[in-house]
Amino acid sequence: MVRALGALVLAACLAAPAEAAPGAVILSTTTSTRDSGLLDVLVPMFERATGHTVKTIAVGTGQALALAARGEADVTLAHAPDVERRYVAEGKLLNRRLVMYNDFVVVGPEADPAKLRGEPSAVAALRRIAAARARFVSRGDKSGTHALEQRLWRLAGVVPAGPWYIESGQGMGATLALADDRRAYTLADRATYLAFGRRVALKVLVEGDRTLLNVYSVLEVDRANGSRVNAAGGRAFADFLLAPETQQVIRGFGVERFGRPLFVPIAGRPDADFE
Template sequence: MGIRWLGALAVLLGLAAAAAAQSRVVILATTTSTQDAGLLEVLVPAFERRTGYTVKTIAVGTGQALALAARGEADVAFAHAPELEKKYVAEGRLANRRLVMVNDFVLVGPEADPAKIEGEKSAVAAFRRIAAARARFVSRGDKSGTHTLELALWRRAGVEPAAPWYIESGQGMGATLGLADDRRAYTLSDRATLLALGRRLTLKLMVEGDRALLNVYAVLEVNPANGPRVNAAGGKALADFLLSPEAQAAMRAFGADRYGRALFVPVAGKTDEDFK
């Protein structure tokens, strides 16, 4: 009898421990670029050491990351598609959007530069010239942050991109750069991935430094009402950590040893107004 009770008690304790362990798990939905660049491998372990939470990083396109968080399937989102993010905030599904860091997008293309855009200052003008020349352009086509910006640039250029010169890869940035390289096409890339893959590519940097090419990363917390079992406290802890001096310093230093230059500029405390 006693043994049976002990057994039942052990099972209950085990279940309680498992339940407690679950609330120590934070699911982070984020973009592939932060993972591909290797930044998360620096930030996540530091957060886990500091707080005792275990982080499950789900690196997908920004569109999917935000959708997962909006469904309550993740506890915090780290993304780079300002317009889309603001839409979710306006709908009340994601909250407390705070800017974390920036870097920039660049327009790359083949050595021959058929659309003659090298050195162009305006990204929109460059896009217009690519369309006019019907020069090949590879799009991510995956609702990622990069794809969202690219579509916004086409809209501003007043162009409806279409096949055959417009190619949709449907893949991550690395694979898309590879495809653009192979097809001698232009493409839009975040600088971090371009630097990471640079040595394998023959693509040349064509347009950079335009305000329109700024790549703004923000962290968003999940409204617990979105679904069952959202770990809102854990999500907020991770969001707060990304804005802490420790994490911001790690972002400022990241990449300098490997690429000879920092890949991200931390911007905690700034707002969209600062980048208008």
């Protein structure tokens, strides 16, 4: 019996795959970059070029930034400029650099009860949704999308509350499915909307507004955030994202699947261009 158990434990230990080599780079990022498939292209490129291994942890932007600020990640790719700037101002994250952007769209049911079609301003559109008490699904999860949505409500001077305002607490895909089911409006990043396009009957109603720009930045983590932070690895990944060859790959990404690029690379452009 004892020998049998010993053999079992031994077998279990052998079967358990070896742990990753120390010095692996932990990248905390948003679900939208992973769900779009972009990281599946960029991460192997980086691993081949540098020999680093990357552990991509895709969570909501709020959590991605919080993990990095605690030193639990080495580099972060996020899309919540206000929150990012706050972390930089507090000295918890450094060297925020713009990588790329795509855009958000306000989508809703074909019937369009709040009459948003043709409305150029996202803020005005949200004000109309609130006035009509038309159903709106919010991510409600501190993601970058949720942060932008809250900013738009603030600009609209509306505190969204009531039975028409639904908080899904889930990712973009699940939120789109919920909005579709409830014939509600929602705010979605274009990449996820395109990926879900064939599944939902929601239509793009408001797009092209400057406030709907979805800007992704890379931020580095300092060793001061934790003694085990792989600052050099994080820096290497940030530099890689901004390298001309990588930016070229970003420019072409998505054409094959959606017939149009999903992201516009903007390395080196000043923050002020996207205010």
